[in-house]
Amino acid sequence: xxxxxxxxxxxxxxxxxxxxxxxxxxRDGAPPRPANISTRCKxxxxxxxxxxxxxxxxxxxxxxxxxxxAFAERVIEQKGAVLTPGKVRTLLEGRVPDxxxxxxxxxxxAAAASKRLEANDSTVVVTGGLEPQERExxxxxxxxxxxxxHLILVETARDRVSEDDLAALNETRRRLDTGELGAxxxxxxxxxxxxxxSELKRIVFRPxxxxx
Numbered sequence: 001x002x003x004x005x006x007x008x009x010x011x012x013x014x015x016x017x018x019x020x021x022x023x024x025x026x027r028d029g030a031p032p033r034p035a036n037i038s039t040r041c042k043x044x045x046x047x048x049x050x051x052x053x054x055x056x057x058x059x060x061x062x063x064x065x066x067x068x069x070a071f072a073e074r075v076i077e078q079k080g081a082v083l084t085p086g087k088v089r090t091l092l093e094g095r096v097p098d099x100x101x102x103x104x105x106x107x108x109x110a111a112a113a114s115k116r117l118e119a120n121d122s123t124v125v126v127t128g129g130l131e132p133q134e135r136e137x138x139x140x141x142x143x144x145x146x147x148x149x150h151l152i153l154v155e156t157a158r159d160r161v162s163e164d165d166l167a168a169l170n171e172t173r174r175r176l177d178t179g180e181l182g183a184x185x186x187x188x189x190x191x192x193x194x195x196x197x198s199e200l201k202r203i204v205f206r207p208x209x210x211x212x
Contacts, residue, residue: 037143041182044190050203055120057113057142057149058203059186061129061172063165064156071154071197072126077204083112084126113138117145122205129153130168132184139185149186151176155193 044050052058062068065086072082088105096104109125116123123142129135135151142149153176161169173191175181181189192200 034140035143037140037185038183039149039185039187041179041186042188043177043179044188046190046192046196046200048199048201050190050200051208052122052150052203052205053148053207054122054205055117055147056122056205057117057138057147058122058124059129059135059138059149059151060124060126060154061135061151062154062156063128063130063162063169064154064160065128067156067160068126068154071192072124075200075203076124077202078122078124081116081122081205082124082126083109083116085109088112110137110141114141117142117147120145120147123147124203128165130165130172135181135184135186143185151181151186151189153189153191154197155191 060068060072062071069084069086072084073079076082085105088108089101092101092105092108109127113123113125125138127134129151139149153172175184176189176191179189
């Protein structure tokens with residue numbers, strides 16, 4: 001057998017000289033993979049006052065638009081932090097065609113939330129949130145700005161849940177109760193139903209009090 005005079009050289013292609021990154025475009029021309037925002041989600045028990053850190057995102061979701069809006073109006077201390085599709089639709093009515101109103105309202109709502117989160121302002125988004133794609137849109141805006149993400153599901157009477165929303169509502173309940181909303185990027189989640197809705201009196205965005 002003959003021996004080599006030196007170490008063998010291996011040619012490495014130009015596209016293999018750097019490490020793989022999820023932010024780089026894939027070789028097949030597909031767009032970059034979205035960042036992984038999953039976290040461990042803690043399922044909270046309701047109390048008379050819920051306290052979140054300043055600058056957080058809180059999503060208040062429910063199958064009933066009137067119930068979730070009434071809840072937010074009653075318990076959110078910082079009224080200027082509350083963003084709702086209803087308010088946005090009212091501002092846009094007559095300015096955009098009716099068949100474009102919902103899509104435009106969703107875009108304006110997301111833009112308003114993004115602006116507040118970029119400024120580290122506490123942000124409450126009051127929406128349906130029964131589809132993961134809707135929740136993910138806002139969770140990613142908060143994650144991009146390294147802001148904590150929280151969710152509250154407000155239950156409503158069965159006759160206020162449309163048949164189209166029932167399956168999505170049941171899946172949202174299941175994912176919340178098992179902590180699976182962490183995979184969507186939420187740090188905490190809480191489900192309110194029955195007496196627990198009225199027992200929660202106030203939601204504030206303040207640092208936890210110091211133990212002197």
